[in-house]
Amino acid sequence: MQSSPSLATKTLDAHEQLNQLYGIQEIKGYTDPMHELIGTILSHRTTHANEMTAYVTMRKRFPNWEQVRDAPLPDLIDAIQTANYPEIKAPYIQNLLTHLIRETGAANIDFLGDLSTEEAMNWLTALPGIGLKTATILLLFKFKKPVLPIDTHVHRVTQRLGLIGPKVSAEKAHSILLAYLPEDALQLFNFHKHFYWHGQRVCTWYYPKCNECVLQDMCDYFQTGRTMVLSSTPIRKKKSTNP
Numbered sequence: 724m725q726s727s728p729s730l731a732t733k734t735l736d737a738h739e740q741l742n743q744l745y746g747i748q749e750i751k752g753y754t755d756p757m758h759e760l761i762g763t764i765l766s767h768r769t770t771h772a773n774e775m776t777a778y779v780t781m782r783k784r785f786p787n788w789e790q791v792r793d794a795p796l797p798d799l800i801d802a803i804q805t806a807n808y809p810e811i812k813a814p815y816i817q818n819l820l821t822h823l824i825r826e827t828g829a830a831n832i833d834f835l836g837d838l839s840t841e842e843a844m845n846w847l848t849a850l851p852g853i854g855l856k857t858a859t860i861l862l863l864f865k866f867k868k869p870v871l872p873i874d875t876h877v878h879r880v881t882q883r884l885g886l887i888g889p890k891v892s893a894e895k896a897h898s899i900l901l902a903y904l905p906e907d908a909l910q911l912f913n914f915h916k917h918f919y920w921h922g923q924r925v926c927t928w929y930y931p932k933c934n935e936c937v938l939q940d941m942c943d944y945f946q947t948g949r950t951m952v953l954s955s956t957p958i959r960k961k962k963s964t965n966p
């Protein structure tokens with residue numbers, strides 16, 4: 724079992740290798756913080772194109788946020804139907820807007836930029852329907868705060884490499900990996916983006932392309948013959964061959 728200092732070194736090594744593979748990216752988010760906030764809800768298990776269609780359709784039908792808040796629920800569900808689970812996301816969005824407008828007097832979260840990272844995180848995660856992943860995406864992409872979004876790809880790849888333990892949740896991974904990485908928004912943005920891309924393109928769910936992977940030599944999952952059981956990757960059920 725590796726100690727934390729060596730895991731920190733391994734994390735920085737993997738980060739550097741993916742920096743070289745994918746290149747350093749500038750931090751990019753939507754111009755409007757409210758778009759980033761609502762977009763992260765719409766984006767859950769949805770392609771970027773479908774998320775955008777849902778957002779644009781919703782804003783065309785309900786041009787201001789009070790109208791989105793007050794829209795009949797079936798109409799809002801219909802407007803965002805290109806996003807998966809619109810019947811779950813629509814009430815989330817309305818609850819969030821109700822809370823936000825009641826607490827601050829407006830559908831505007833620009834003030835988060837003036838708060839400390841901890842204050843902004845606490846404020847956001849107290850909103851209905853906003854979890855750690857949504858809050859970290861918003862704070863890093865839009866406000867350049869030093870936090871690390873852990874989505875399913877980042878979780879899976881960091882678990883397979885052995886940077887976090889096989890049973891560590893995405894929530895716990897956030898604080899563990901942050902302790903290994905520089906407290907720098909650009910570095911954290913690149914770590915997130917690169918591990919996300921690597922999970923999408925190389926270290927895929929059921930058939931990781933280990934023979935094409937630059938991280939093979941340091942990967943616990945590969946080195947143990949892909950036998951590790953990981954909480955981020957459910958074991959695929961084999962199809963029954965019985966008639």
Ligand code: SF4
Nearest residue numbers: 926931933936939942
């Ligand atoms: S060696 Fe395989 S399992 Fe390990 S990170 Fe690369 S693709 Fe994923």
